[in-house]
Amino acid sequence: MSLGANYYGNMPDNNVNFTTRNLTDNTAQVVRNLSFVDYKIYSGQADLTLNFKKVQIETGAKYSQFSNGSDIGYFNLIQDDYIIDPDRSNLFNYKEKNYAAYISASKDISEKWSAKAGLRYEYTQTNGFSPIIQTESENKYGKFFPTAYISYKANENNQFSINYSGRINRPYFRALDPFRWYSIQELIIPETQAYSLLSTII
Numbered sequence: 001m002s003l004g005a006n007y008y009g010n011m012p013d014n015n016v017n018f019t020t021r022n023l024t025d026n027t028a029q030v031v032r033n034l035s036f037v038d039y040k041i042y043s044g045q046a047d048l049t050l051n052f053k054k055v056q057i058e059t060g061a062k063y064s065q066f067s068n069g070s071d072i073g074y075f076n077l078i079q080d081d082y083i084i085d086p087d088r089s090n091l092f093n094y095k096e097k098n099y100a101a102y103i104s105a106s107k108d109i110s111e112k113w114s115a116k117a118g119l120r121y122e123y124t125q126t127n128g129f130s131p132i133i134q135t136e137s138e139n140k141y142g143k144f145f146p147t148a149y150i151s152y153k154a155n156e157n158n159q160f161s162i163n164y165s166g167r168i169n170r171p172y173f174r175a176l177d178p179f180r181w182y183s184i185q186e187l188i189i190p191e192t193q194a195y196s197l198l199s200t201i202i
Contacts, residue, residue: 001046001047001048001049002046002047002048003044003045003046004044004045004046005042005043005044005045006041006042006043006044007040007041007042007043008040008041009038009039009040009041010037010039011036011037011038011039012035012036012037013035013036014033014034014035014036015032015033015034016032016033016035017030017031017032017033018030018031018033019031029076029077030076030077031074031075031076031077032073032074032075032077032082033072033073033074033075034071034072034073034075035070035071035072035073036070036071037068037069037070037071038068038069038070039066039067039068039069040066040067041064041065041066042064042065043062043063043064043065044062044063044064045060045061045062045063046060046061046062047059047060048060054107055105055106055107056105056106056107057103057104057105058102058103058104058105058106058118059101059102059103059104060101060102061099061100061101061102062098062099062100062101063097063098063099063100064097064098065095065096065097065098066094066095066096066097066098067093067094067095067096068092068093068094068095069092069093069094070090070091070092070093071090071091072089072090072091073089074088074089086132089132090130090132091130091131091132092128092129092130093128093129093130093131094126094127094128094129095126095127095128096124096125096126096127097124097125097126098122098123098124099122099123099124100120100121100122100123101120101121102118102119102120102121103118103119104116104117104118104119104147105117105118111153112152112153112154113150113151113152113153114150114151114153115148115149115150115151116147116148116149116150117146117147117148118146118147118148119144119145119146119147120144120145120146120147121142121143121144121145122142122143122145122168123140123141123142124139124140124141124142124168125138125139125140126138126139126140143168145165145166145167145168146164146165146166147163147164147165147166148163148164148165149161149162149163149164150162150163
């Protein structure tokens with residue numbers, strides 16, 4: 001039997017100042033972006049291997065918890081003071097708990113053939129809250145994931161196998177936050193209607 005526990009935490013703090021300039025009327029806007037993120041990950045796992053005469057059994061369980069609090073501030077410089085822009089600033093708190101258990105059995109059929117089959121169950125609870133827009137989202141879901149493979153050892157240097165497995169496809173953290181996010185794309189429009197935006201990192 002093996003037991004393990006892990007903890008990871010980080011609190012990155014970034015401060016970026018930049019200027020945007022509209023080339024059509026030569027107006028400039030000075031912006032300050034402050035971002036603070038506090039995320040923590042806890043996990044614990046137990047695994048057990050049982051060796052019998054004809055088959056090997058592996059079983060175990062794992063628990064993990066993830067929490068993330070983000071505070072993104074967007075400030076415009078107006079008359080020597082940085083004034084927060086609430087439409088572009090964001091607060092978001094997210095928590096996720098995962099429970100998992102598995103069991104598998106493997107067997108050497110002969111000197112050249114071996115096989116393994118198993119079943120894993122995962123259950124997830126998520127909670128996301130955005131204080132800015134007062135939106136909360138909760139999800140609970142669980143699913144079984146089977147695994148199986150068969151292997152053939154042709155010789156000391158060559159081995160062939162066929163396997164099947166299933167995994168959870170988890171969304172990116174950005175997709176869980178209901179707040180608006182921006183991306184810059186290049187637009188091709190007639191020269192008479194063209195506008196340019198120049199950004200310089202200070």
